[in-house]
Amino acid sequence: MKQSKVSFLTTVFSSNSQYLTNFFDSLKNQTYKEFDVIVVNDGYKKFEEIKKKYDENLNIIEIQYSNTPAKNKERGVNFCIDSKYENLIFGDSDDYFADNRIEKSIELLKSNDIVVNDLNLFDSRGVYEKKYISNRLNNFDVVDIEFIKDKNIFGMSNTALKLKNIPKVVFDSKAVAVDWYFFKDLLSRGLKAIFTNDTVSYYRQHGNNSLGLNKEGDKYYLWWEKKKN
Numbered sequence: 001m002k003q004s005k006v007s008f009l010t011t012v013f014s015s016n017s018q019y020l021t022n023f024f025d026s027l028k029n030q031t032y033k034e035f036d037v038i039v040v041n042d043g044y045k046k047f048e049e050i051k052k053k054y055d056e057n058l059n060i061i062e063i064q065y066s067n068t069p070a071k072n073k074e075r076g077v078n079f080c081i082d083s084k085y086e087n088l089i090f091g092d093s094d095d096y097f098a099d100n101r102i103e104k105s106i107e108l109l110k111s112n113d114i115v116v117n118d119l120n121l122f123d124s125r126g127v128y129e130k131k132y133i134s135n136r137l138n139n140f141d142v143v144d145i146e147f148i149k150d151k152n153i154f155g156m157s158n159t160a161l162k163l164k165n166i167p168k169v170v171f172d173s174k175a176v177a178v179d180w181y182f183f184k185d186l187l188s189r190g191l192k193a194i195f196t197n198d199t200v201s202y203y204r205q206h207g208n209n210s211l212g213l214n215k216e217g218d219k220y221y222l223w224w225e226k227k228k229n
Contacts, residue, residue, distance in 0.1 A: 004059070006035035006106060007085040009076045010093045011069070012044045019094040019204065020050055026096035026202075028057040032103035035059075035089070040076045042066045070171040070178045073156065077182075078168045085163055092157035096202045104199040105160035114186060114193035115160045116143060116153055119203040127202070137195045145187040154183035154193075158201040161186070 008027065012020065027037060037060045041047050051060050065075045080088045089105050091097060101117065108115045121129040133153050137143070143153065156179050166186070171178050187193060 003083065003085075004034045004036045005086040006032075006089065006102065007038050007080045007083070007087070008035050008089045008091060008102065009038045009040075009080060010091050011040040011042055011072045011076065012047060012050075012093045013042050014044045016094045017044060017046070022096045023091070023093045024050065024054050024058065026099070027091075028054060029099050030097075030102045031100050032106060035102055036061055036085075038076055038080060039063065039093075040065050040072045042072055068173045070175040071173050073178050074169050074171040081163055081166060081168055087160060088163050089160040090156045090158075091201065092155075092204075094204050094206075095157045098199045098201075101199045101201065104196060108194055108196060109160060109162050112194040113162050113191035114154075114183065116193060116195050117158045117160075118195075118197040118200045119155075119158055120200045121203055121205055123205045131197050131200065132203075133195065134197045139195070139197050141195045143187075143193045143195050145184065148180065148184055148187065152177070152180040152183075153195070155179050155201075155203075157203060159183065161191075 010023070024037075037058050039047070039060055040063045043066050047062060051062065054060060063075060063079055065072060067075070077088070087106060087109055089102060105115050105117070116133075118134055119132045120127050121132050137153070148154065159179070169182065171181070175181060183193070
């Protein structure tokens with residue numbers, strides 16, 4: 001099969017296998033179809049069943065690699081760079097995405113280096129907060145290095161970037177905030193990032209990623225921010 005110009009990168013684990021149907025169904029339903037799904041497989045032994053299930057709809061390229069979360073991301077990003085994809089779209093495999101996410105990302109990458117899209121927050125009960133980041137940013141706001149010095153809206157489930165002139169990455173194996181480190185570095189190099197709420201990632205809240213998602217009065221405190229008195 002001919003390689004697409006667009007890569008969609010994720011990592012799968014045995015621990016998140018119950019979420020993979022929602023994830024891959026949302027990719028199958030994308031309005032833009034010409035993309036490859038690059039999967040770093042960290043120990044999920046039944047992944048052949050997933051590939052078979054979606055074989056008619058998605059071109060899935062599996063990379064078997066088991067390391068820390070940071071090194072898994074490093075392996076995936078560098079594979080996409082080495083494979084000479086033009087665009088890279090990130091998505092966590094325990095989340096899912098609006099049908100127009102890839103289409104809107106590609107559209108905005110024509111005039112921007114990085115696209116960061118809004119989040120709908122959900123848990124086992126369903127969606128409980130829509131367009132969460134829009135509490136702080138307007139559609140098409142430019143996000144610069146000053147904005148993310150002490151906070152972050154750039155996650156590995158709501159970002160996309162042009163790969164032209166992006167150097168191969170080396171992430172600290174123990175790094176937790178790889179997304180913040182990566183995109184802060186890109187912005188410091190002068191790349192232009194734009195925010196959009198014309199599409200969303202459905203961001204699953206469970207265990208380790210739900211701390212700090214609170215509304216106090218009329219203020220929304222994002223999980224990366226320190227509350228100010």
